[in-house]
Amino acid sequence: MDEKETGRVEAFSDGVFAVAITLLVLNIQPPPLSDPNLLSDNGLLRYLANQWPDLLAFITSFATIGVMWINHHKMFSRITYVDNSLLSLNLLLLFIVVIFPYPTALLAQQYAAHPEGHTAAIFYSVINFLLAVCFNLLWRYASHNNRLLRKDADTQDIAAISRQYLYGPFINLFIFILAWINVTVCVAVILLAALFFALPGRSSSKASQSQRREA
Template structure:
């Protein structure tokens, strides 16, 4: 089995993903007091909680998006065994975008109930488009002619990943187009995209479950 020299890159990336996904929760604030400083009763408190639905929806959408990006980052680095300066730079660029996501998320939460204002939705969708594009560039760079992949790489798995990821930036272009016309629909569409991009990886692992048990006995072979 190939010796990996991307361990520090992956460890650093995991830490950044963890920080970014944690920052999202900081915008969720429930005020337990009324204007006179008296605690809300149960019905009033439920009203306060439900009034925060735009923030909660933005939080869930961005949380799933970052989480799915982490899943796919983990997935491709099962194939990527080596690193170079360009890969490190591209990964840092991706992490910069990931850390920025809480900013447009907070902004969109304020504007999602105002469908006539689109700047926040455009920034939000543009950030996700930049993220998907950067991730694709990382994979294309590392996998081009097996540049940074393992010696015994699973070619079928590599090709499958390449086919799946080619649609990422394209659908986020659609999301960006929607943002120019409908702010609430932008966040719903982005949430559906996050769920959609999680499904191929899950189904791929389930289909490969039986093969994994066989290939665990063959250390020369690599699996996604």
């Protein structure tokens, strides 16, 4: 195990997250202003209004990847050592992250052309589920018996984070079921899930701080 390698892993991971987020915006195509129908204000406004599925898919995916990056950063702030298994699990997570723009584009295109269609939303929810599973595998491998964490890591803090991350696969399984029923509700729940995971372990961190003050 190497303590110095964590910085390199974080830097590489940050680059992959940045590329994935950048690719998301490429799914939003600017209007072809060579079209005379789009030269007027009304024509351009109609075009932009019709792009709302692309914008919704972009916002949802940006929130998902952004929150994933925040949690990845917080995770590695607690990880002190790196081994080959951790590197492999991290690469698996990044593999799912970097293909995320594809189901995003697919969801936007099908929703714009056929709002009642469910296939793209189902595929999108499967990718979300895989993200949650990979993230849990990465964290649980590193945190099991403080395998790769600081030796003085707060056990209550670690347990609280583990519990909150455990919700991820189950929430995304629920989202997968929703994708078969109502695509709009499915996307809304994905956004709410991103908010839920924005600040993992916050309560436990506060508890740890109060315990230190009491000590």
